[in-house]
Amino acid sequence: MAGRAPAEDATQLAWFSSTGTALWSLPLPQDASSAPVEGRLEAPVWYKKLPDLDVRLVGGKTLRLREARGSVLVLTFWATWCGPCRRELPRMQAIYEARREAGLEVVAINVEEPVDVAVPFAQDMGLTMPIGLFDEAMRPALFGKVVPALVVADREGNIRGRWDGFEPGVEAEIDALIEALVSEQRPTPLEVAPVRRGAASYSLRWFRETKSRIEDLAVTVDASGKPAILVSHGILMSLHGSDGTTSREWVGDRTAGHVRLAPAQGAAGWTAAAFRPGAKQIVLLREGGEPRISDLGAPVFDLLWLPPRYRAAGRLIAAGTLEGLVLLDEVGSVTARPEGFGAVAALVAAGPESQEQQLVVLESAGRVIWVDPTFAVVRSVRAPHQPWRLAADAIGGVGAASDEAVALAQGRLAPDRSAAVAFATRSGRLCIASLADGRVLFEATWPGIDALAAGDVDGDGTDELVVAAGKSFGVLDVARLTPSSAP
Numbered sequence: 001m002a003g004r005a006p007a008e009d010a011t012q013l014a015w016f017s018s019t020g021t022a023l024w025s026l027p028l029p030q031d032a033s034s035a036p037v038e039g040r041l042e043a044p045v046w047y048k049k050l051p052d053l054d055v056r057l058v059g060g061k062t063l064r065l066r067e068a069r070g071s072v073l074v075l076t077f078w079a080t081w082c083g084p085c086r087r088e089l090p091r092m093q094a095i096y097e098a099r100r101e102a103g104l105e106v107v108a109i110n111v112e113e114p115v116d117v118a119v120p121f122a123q124d125m126g127l128t129m130p131i132g133l134f135d136e137a138m139r140p141a142l143f144g145k146v147v148p149a150l151v152v153a154d155r156e157g158n159i160r161g162r163w164d165g166f167e168p169g170v171e172a173e174i175d176a177l178i179e180a181l182v183s184e185q186r187p188t189p190l191e192v193a194p195v196r197r198g199a200a201s202y203s204l205r206w207f208r209e210t211k212s213r214i215e216d217l218a219v220t221v222d223a224s225g226k227p228a229i230l231v232s233h234g235i236l237m238s239l240h241g242s243d244g245t246t247s248r249e250w251v252g253d254r255t256a257g258h259v260r261l262a263p264a265q266g267a268a269g270w271t272a273a274a275f276r277p278g279a280k281q282i283v284l285l286r287e288g289g290e291p292r293i294s295d296l297g298a299p300v301f302d303l304l305w306l307p308p309r310y311r312a313a314g315r316l317i318a319a320g321t322l323e324g325l326v327l328l329d330e331v332g333s334v335t336a337r338p339e340g341f342g343a344v345a346a347l348v349a350a351g352p353e354s355q356e357q358q359l360v361v362l363e364s365a366g367r368v369i370w371v372d373p374t375f376a377v378v379r380s381v382r383a384p385h386q387p388w389r390l391a392a393d394a395i396g397g398v399g400a401a402s403d404e405a406v407a408l409a410q411g412r413l414a415p416d417r418s419a420a421v422a423f424a425t426r427s428g429r430l431c432i433a434s435l436a437d438g439r440v441l442f443e444a445t446w447p448g449i450d451a452l453a454a455g456d457v458d459g460d461g462t463d464e465l466v467v468a469a470g471k472s473f474g475v476l477d478v479a480r481l482t483p484s485s486a487p
Contacts, residue, residue: 219455320344411454
């Protein structure tokens with residue numbers, strides 16, 4: 001059974017129903033430079049938050065950092081034997097006295113010395129600012145390994161500056177930052193992308209940088225069941241909360257890059273499968289355990305944890321490779337290579353998770369194929385020109401995109417919270433289109449996007465779009481942007 005083929009004369013995103021009927025197709029925009037600018041995506045500059053720690057103060061009181069909001073807070077770490085500390089402490093005392101009434105708090109935290117040594121020294125120095133006592137929990141978020149060290153946080157609890165050790169000239173930087181924060185000068189928003197269409201409907205909640213280039217994203221939950229964003233960058237993987245704060249970071253594996261999260265049930269204890277497109281190996285990852293590397297003998301283009309009704313003895317994961325479809329068992333061993341498939345570019349499970357999902361395969365030669373639990377072809381349709389990306393909706397439909405698309409993500413992303421698909425193109429466009437009719441709702445000029453993920457990032461019952469470009473990623477919200485005038 002073959003459906004109507006989309007036009008072959010342009011790069012396309014085409015959407016098909018669960019029966020293979022072509023619903024709509026959309027040319028992927030490659031040049032929007034002539035389109036007017038409706039507004040700009042701007043993001044607040046992202047900063048780490050003060051950790052949820054208590055600082056014990058000499059005299060018996062406690063400073064709760066998470067509650068130290070409304071004032072500019074300076075934490076200066078010192079020791080009696082530290083020469084630069086002896087010069088820095090009187091200077092900070094003078095700043096404290098001068099700006100205390102304007103909302104400045106300074107706490108001098110003595111590092112690993114007895115109280116009967118630290119307190120007399122502070123008294124001899126004429127310090128009236130609170131003296132704090134060091135706790136190992138302060139490493140590494142607040143204190144590294146050397147003194148003097150200093151942390152400056154704004155009135156919202158954002159860490160705006162940190163200095164480890166002493167270097168000539170840093171005093172001017174510290175003083176300028178403190179003065180700006182006390183005067184309530186706010187950082188200029190980060191300009192991320194000009195918006196060509198739908199400027200009033202979308203805004204960036206935040207946009208932050210990681211340590212290396214981001215390869216993939218996924219919306220998941222953390223160990224406590226709260227929504228979280230999993231980021232794969234280099235050999236590192238990290239987990240972030242809805243505000244971008246890093247809750248965990250660990251070394252994955254050199255084979256890891258693109259990540260496919262394991263389902264909650266029936267995954268044999270694995271938490272994810274990962275691969276680098278074009279490599280012959282995949283890696284299975286387990287929380288707190290050693291990764292397991294599997295060699296498939298052919299370049300891998302995609303991975304999918306099989307829907308429940310496709311799983312049987314020796315079948316847990318499907319891999320799309322240059323040599324066709326490959327099935328793997330719970331230990332990552334190849335158990336079958338179903339016949340009838342050419343080079344497989346992408347795989348999805350179509351339909352609602354609560355019901356019987358169907359495996360859909362995208363061949364690089366140009367077929368979208370629905371597959372039954374015996375891995376026989378049920379139906380196929382022609383894919384867009386140069387097919388490489390595949391996405392699925394919650395009612396069983398699938399979308400196939402040409403190689404011009406670098407990423408696809410589907411969710412409740414329309415302004416009315418209906419289903420929409422987001423896609424990024426190699427030519428530097430980010431678009432969101434309605435799944436109902438393919439109408440473009442949003443378009444921005446945003447070069448360098450490598451990955452997209454859609455999901456309920458903050459647990460409010462609605463979806464957001466997570467966008468990764470280079471080393472940075474952020475959350476795109478619906479209906480919060482105020483348009484600005486075109487330049």
